Amino acid sequence: MSDGIKKFMFVNTKAPYGTVYALESLEVVLISAAFDQDVSLVFCDDGVFQIMDKQNTEASGMKNFSNAYKALGDYDINKLYVEKESLEERGLTLDSLMDLTYEDEDDDWAEKPSINLVSRAELADLMDQQDVVISS
Amino acid sequence: MKFTLLINEGPYQHQASDTAYQFAKAAIEKGHEIYRVFFYNDGVNNATRLAVPPQDDRNITERWAELAKEHELDMVVCIAAAQRRGMLDADEAGRQGKDADNIHPAFRISGLGQLVEGGIQADRLLTFGD
Amino acid sequence: MAMLHTVNKSPFERNSLNSCLSKSKEGSTILLIEDAVVGALKGTKVAEQMAAAIANKNVCVLGSDLNTRGFAETDxxxxxxxxxxxxxxxxxxxHSNVQSWL
Structure with missing residues (x-):
């Protein structure tokens, strides 16, 4: 197994800014792109708040790192799973989130959405298929 | 079997580092290998050589250092997370123009790639956090 | 091989146990460690939910964390x-892989 490609899943369950986990988890994700592994990201529970559109940190003085999520597509990280139930519980829809896309090299570089809306049950199946799950 | 352990919380404030230590010890006793212990987030604070816990309490950093010495553990502190929190080894202190360093010699500073590589090389990666 | 899930926070403080229960498959294993051991106790408001989990998942608790907090096997x-x-x-x-619900 150690020479093959592993399935890495980063599970984001915490809101950004209140703690550093979202930012530092994203830093690991960006580094992981250099290792040619099968990388996916999950946003569930309060993790869905990480990819809210229109984050404005001007007055709070926090570092706004939300643009880095938009760069994921350029790093060939285009499997982003958002849990439907988590959005609903928080009164959100996909429209509340950033428009995250990637260019599909197998389809004449067509721009495609990176975000996949999945149910809780589908998410459980996806997690089950991973080799490495890193949550925060 | 090979394990990589990821520790995301500092000493004393959370039990994460204690649980990871007990896990590592038990794994070694059972004949498994700890491929790497990676310290991230506030977990980098486990590597301070300057902590002085009360005598009736465990010394978390020294305990890790002793286990590492005994079993040649590779204990890696994330450089980016460490710099953010003022954790520097002598080389890094020199490079950054700081007048002191605080990382215990049992730990080494390196990049986040070491965590990903730890996940690739080990049979299991296990996270201890909050 | 099924998946192992660990939970380390009290269900009376955090949602992580609930999150784990709802996103773990039948036949998987859930290990309660650190403050999450109180989720294993009898007579709590989550006891019913735990009983339902026990019916189709393997639920375990780290004994040392239970004892550390003043509880015994009988509790x-x-x-x-x-x-x-x-x-x-x-x-x-x-288990095939491990997820820590933090």
Whole structure:
């Protein structure tokens, strides 16, 4: 197994800014792109708040790192799973989130959405298929 | 079997580092290998050589250092997370123009790639956090 | 091989146990460690939810964390297995992957 490609899943369950986990988890994700592994990201529970559109940190003085999520597509990280139930519980829809896309090299570089809306049950199946799950 | 352990919380404030230590010890006793212990987030604070816990309490950093010495553990502190929190080894202190360093010699500073590589090389990666 | 899930926070403080229960598959194993051990106790408001989990998942608790917090084997729900750190290690080795619900 150690020479093959592993399935890495980063599970984001915490809101950004209140703690550093979202930012530092994203830093690991960006580094992981250099290792040619099968990388996916999950946003569930309060993790869905990480990819809210229109984050404005001007007055709070926090570092706004939300643009880095938009760069994921350029790093060939285009499997982003958002849990439907988590959005609903928080009164959100996909429209509340950033428009995250990637260019599909197998389809004449067509721009495609990176975000996949999945149910809780589908998410459980996806997690089950991973080799490495890193949550925060 | 090979394990990589990821520790995301500092000493004393959370039990994460204690649980990871007990896990590592038990794994070694059972004949498994700890491929790497990676310290991230506030977990980098486990590597301070300057902590002085009360005598009736465990010394978390020294305990890790002793286990590492005994079993040649590779204990890696994330450089980016460490710099953010003022954790520097002598080389890094020199490079950054700081007048002191605080990382215990049992730990080494390196990049986040070491965590990903730890996940690739080990049979299991296990996270201890909050 | 099924998946191992660990939970380390009290269900009376955080949602992580609930999150784990709702996103773990039948036949998987859930290990309660650190403050999450109180989720294994009898007579709590989550006891019913735990009983439902025990019916189709393997629920275990780290005995040392239970004892550390003043609880004994007799305080926990029937069907929850007590393990030590060596047992924890075995569980990680015997499952296909591990997710820590933080």
């Amino acid at each position: 926990i729900l029937d069907g929850i297995k007590i393990v030590d750190y060596a047992g924890f290690v075995d569980m990680v080795a015997e």
